[in-house]
Amino acid sequence: MSSIALAATHSPTPLPAPFTPPHIAPPARPLNRLAFIAKFVRNPLLVVPQAVYEQDVVRFPGRPVVWVTEPGLIKAVLLDQREQFRKLVQIRLLSPLLGKGILTSEGSEWKWQRQTSAPMFRHHELTTFVPTFVRATRDLLARWRQAPSGTTHDIEHDMTRVTFDVISATLLPSADATVGAAIERSARLFQKAGAWSQLYAVANAPPWLPQPGRRSQRQAVHMLRSSVAAMLHERRGAAHARDDLMHRLMQAHDPETGAPMTEEQLIDNLLTFYLAGHETTAKALTWTLYLLARSPAWAGVLKDEIARVTGGADVAAEHIDKLGLTQQVIKESMRIYPPVPMMSRQAVADTALGGHAITAGTSVVLPIYALHRHAARWPNPHLFDPERFAPEQEAKMSRYQYMPFGAGPRICIGMAFAMIEATAMLASMLQCARFATIAGHEPEPVARVTLAPRGGMPLRVWLE
Secondary structure: OOOOOOOOOOOOOOOOOOEOOOOOOOOOOOOOHHHHHHHHHHOHHHHOOHHHHOOOEEEOOOOOEEEEOOHHHHHHHHHHOHHHEEOHHHHHHHHHHHOOOOOOOOHHHHHHHHHHHHHHHOHHHHHOOHHHHHHHHHHHHHHHHOOOOOEEEEHHHHHHHHHHHHHHHOOOOOOOOHHHHHHHHHHHHHHHOHHHHHHHHHHOOOOOOOOOOHHHHHHHHHHHHHHHHHHHHHHHOOOOOOOOHHHHHHHOEOOOOOOEOOHHHHHHHHHHHHHHHHHHHHHHHHHHHHHHHHOHHHHHHHHHHHHHHHOOOOOOHHHHOOOHHHHHHHHHHHHHOOOOOOEEEEEOOOEEEOOEEEOOOOEEEEOHHHHOOOOOOOOOOOOEOHHHHOHHHHOOOOOOOOOEOEOHHHOOOOHHHHHHHHHHHHHHHHOOEEEEEOOOOOOOEEEOOOEEEOOOOEEEEEEO
């Protein structure tokens, strides 16, 4: 998680009671083949058996899949034995769009791309972005004010838009105002057929097998990569170079060969940061606002904390560490609704994992959604209870028990950026906005690449 140190968060008055938001009801036993396909295409979380929420390792005869939720074994897969486990499914799923960028490359190719990007994500660099986070949020509030107070807004769409505005204004600025809209449209088109792509990747189906939605995905990939190529062309023609992530990527050279990034590598990485750099934060904020809409008492506690810390002024960098309860709510939101709900690695050789024989080709699934609700690691796991992340409680957690940004060497490079961004933006919204759910709308968490609410996230918004 973020390296931000939390201030003491104990309130002199009792904190609101926990409550149970919507969650997946897992099947009691493994599904047969047809039921598995039907459920997976609707929502991959619907195929995760109940045993995965209760046991450390789950496998079923005749199936080359092992579900792992024990922190020590997860550490083995992601760190200690990482040479035996590769991210083949994720690469197959995302490489048509992201090529061989930082998310979909491995080995030395991944290492030098990460080293090139890492300086932009140092803490002192990130805190300079807080005014931009706040400014983007104020722009969103101004758009909301154009409608009568109490109007229903599509919060998922709004969070996606505002976090894209942030990534465009901080790490990857562009003078081309059309890029954002093009990327947003194309990303929606790409994800629309995402369920079948996930299924084919998990099943290792042959590439020639007909796939529903493949044509629209190819169109989306072409539009996305063309938009980013145009942005690169615009940057190269700019009169003045700006020291941002795009500039550093353009100036980077492979330490082994001395070669700069090719045009394709630049597009791969720019798309990775554009999409991954805002999508996860957008989903975290979407679910957090939903939970606060469900619990006006918790929203009130946070408003009090924000007012006390900021004195009514705009949120600033020096306030972030002091917004302890606000961060606890965000962290608990990401436990219940992890932005990336599932990971996997594939064994590339016969090996063993905690005494369990693993044959080459076995898929080791790390179901983050189930891990975050595991009965052996979390008391009353379906309850929304931010007190779990009080500093003294969080200090006791295994690093491989709570993984909203992954773990190990491939942990999300932007996790601190995302946590500071989410804290600043949520606090800025709560300073003058109040949220309420829509009667009858119970959002089902759906696992695509990220965790999306089925039917979107309509919330009523009142502004002060």
